[in-house]
Amino acid sequence: MDVHARADNTSRFKGQDVYLYPSARFGWKLSNEPFLQNSTAISHLQVNAGYGISGNDGGLSIGQLYQYALQYQYSNNGSVYALDSLLSFNPDEKKRLDTLPGLNRNIMNLERLDPEQTEQISLGLEVGFFDNKLSLTAMYHKKSTTGLLLPMLNATDTVIRFGNIGEINRNCIDISLATRNIETNSIKWHTQLHASFVQSEIAPLKQAVNTTVLEGHTVNSFEENGEVIGNPNPDLIYSINNTLRIYNFELNLFLQGVFGVDAINMNKYYLSDPDTYTNKLKGLSPASDVTSLKPFVEDGSYLKFKNIMLAYYLPPMLANKLKIDSGKLFFSLENIYTFTAYSGYDPENIYNGFSGIDLGMYPNARSIVFGIDLTF
Incomplete structure (x- = not known):
C-alpha cells in the first residue's frame, strides 16, 4: 500500500495559493496466500485499487487566469x-x-479561479494462468473533473471571462491479454492484445458558456445549430502485437485501430465545388442541407497495419569476435496499409490533437528503414 500527498504552491491562481493533492494505492497479491500457493492453473492473481486527486490550469495563459x-x-x-x-x-x-x-x-x-480538479478511482485485476503463459489484466477507471475553466457567456463583457463552471465524467475500461503461444529454446511466439473502452459526458453546467461544450454529450462533439451531429471520441481503441523469433531471426507485426468514431471531412466540404463556399454539393435534398456539415460527417473507424520489422541478432560468438556486447540488423516498414471506410487520406491523423476535423492534413508517410544496432 502506498500513500502520497503533494502540495502545489502556485502564483498562477489568485485565490488560494497552496493546493493539496492526495493519492493512495492498494494491492493484494492473492497468489502468495496459502490457499493459492499450490495451484497449478493460477500462477498469479492480484487485485489493485487506487484513488487520487490532481489539478491543472486548463491550458489557460497567465493573463486569462488573473482575477x-x-x-x-x-x-x-x-x-x-x-x-x-x-x-x-x-x-x-x-x-x-x-x-x-x-x-x-x-x-x-474577474471571478476568482481555482485549478481544475480531477478525482480518479481505479480498480484492477491481474491474472496469470499456467506459469503466466496466459496473462490477463483488466482495469476500470472512473474520472470526474470538476471546476472546468470555461469562457463564460456575458453579452455586456468585452473581456472574455473564465470561470470554474464545468464538469466532465469519464469511464474507461482497459483490458490487456498476453499469451506465450510457443516457448522453446529455438522458437518463441508471443502475442499482446489491448483494448480500451472509453465514455465521457459533460455534466449540467452552472451557467451559460461561450463555447460549444454541450451538456449530456461527449467532449468536442460536432454541433450544428444546437444539434449534435457526430462524436470524435472513439468508443474502442485497440492494438495487436505479435512477435515470432526463430533462432536468431525475429519478426514483429503491430496493428492498431479505433472503432465507433466520427470524423468531418472538411477537405471534401471545401473542394466539392471550388467556385463557391455556399453551394457545396449539388442535388442535396432538402435545400437547407446545401450548407450543412451533416453530409460530410463520416465513420472514422480504422484498422492500420502500423509496423512490420524483421531483425537478425548476431550470434554471441560473432559478437565476441567483433568485440561488441551484442548486435542487430533490422528492416522495418511503417504505416503499411489502413483498412477503413473513411473517404479522406488518413483517419489516424485527425485524432492526434485535431478533434476529428480533417482539413488540409497530410497522411502519415509510409517509410522504409534499414538499421544496425550495436551495443559496446
Whole structure:
C-alpha cells in the first residue's frame, strides 16, 4: 500500500495559493496466500485499487487566469468602445496608452479561479494462468473533473471571462491479454492484445458558456445549430502485437485501430465545388442541407497495419569476435496499409490533437528503414 500527498504552491491562481493533492494505492497479491500457493492453473492473481486527486490550469495563459484585466476605452458621439478585449500587462505599453488623449483605463475584477480538479478511482485485476503463459489484466477507471475553466457567456463583457463552471465524467475500461503461444529454446511466439473502452459526458453546467461544450454529450462533439451531429471520441481503441523469433531471426507485426468514431471531412466540404463556399454539393435534398456539415460527417473507424520489422541478432560468438556486447540488423516498414471506410487520406491523423476535423492534413508517410544496432 502506498500513500502520497503533494502540495502545489502556485502564483498562477489568485485565490488560494497552496493546493493539496492526495493519492493512495492498494494491492493484494492473492497468489502468495496459502490457499493459492499450490495451484497449478493460477500462477498469479492480484487485485489493485487506487484513488487520487490532481489539478491543472486548463491550458489557460497567465493573463486569462488573473482575477482582473486592464481595458482601455474611448468615447465617440456619446458611445463607449473598447480599444482591445484584453491587453497585456506590459508596463511600457500601459504607460504609452495612459498618455494618449481620450483613453480611459478601466480595471475589471474577474471571478476568482481555482485549478481544475480531477478525482480518479481505479480498480484492477491481474491474472496469470499456467506459469503466466496466459496473462490477463483488466482495469476500470472512473474520472470526474470538476471546476472546468470555461469562457463564460456575458453579452455586456468585452473581456472574455473564465470561470470554474464545468464538469466532465469519464469511464474507461482497459483490458490487456498476453499469451506465450510457443516457448522453446529455438522458437518463441508471443502475442499482446489491448483494448480500451472509453465514455465521457459533460455534466449540467452552472451557467451559460461561450463555447460549444454541450451538456449530456461527449467532449468536442460536432454541433450544428444546437444539434449534435457526430462524436470524435472513439468508443474502442485497440492494438495487436505479435512477435515470432526463430533462432536468431525475429519478426514483429503491430496493428492498431479505433472503432465507433466520427470524423468531418472538411477537405471534401471545401473542394466539392471550388467556385463557391455556399453551394457545396449539388442535388442535396432538402435545400437547407446545401450548407450543412451533416453530409460530410463520416465513420472514422480504422484498422492500420502500423509496423512490420524483421531483425537478425548476431550470434554471441560473432559478437565476441567483433568485440561488441551484442548486435542487430533490422528492416522495418511503417504505416503499411489502413483498412477503413473513411473517404479522406488518413483517419489516424485527425485524432492526434485535431478533434476529428480533417482539413488540409497530410497522411502519415509510409517509410522504409534499414538499421544496425550495436551495443559496446
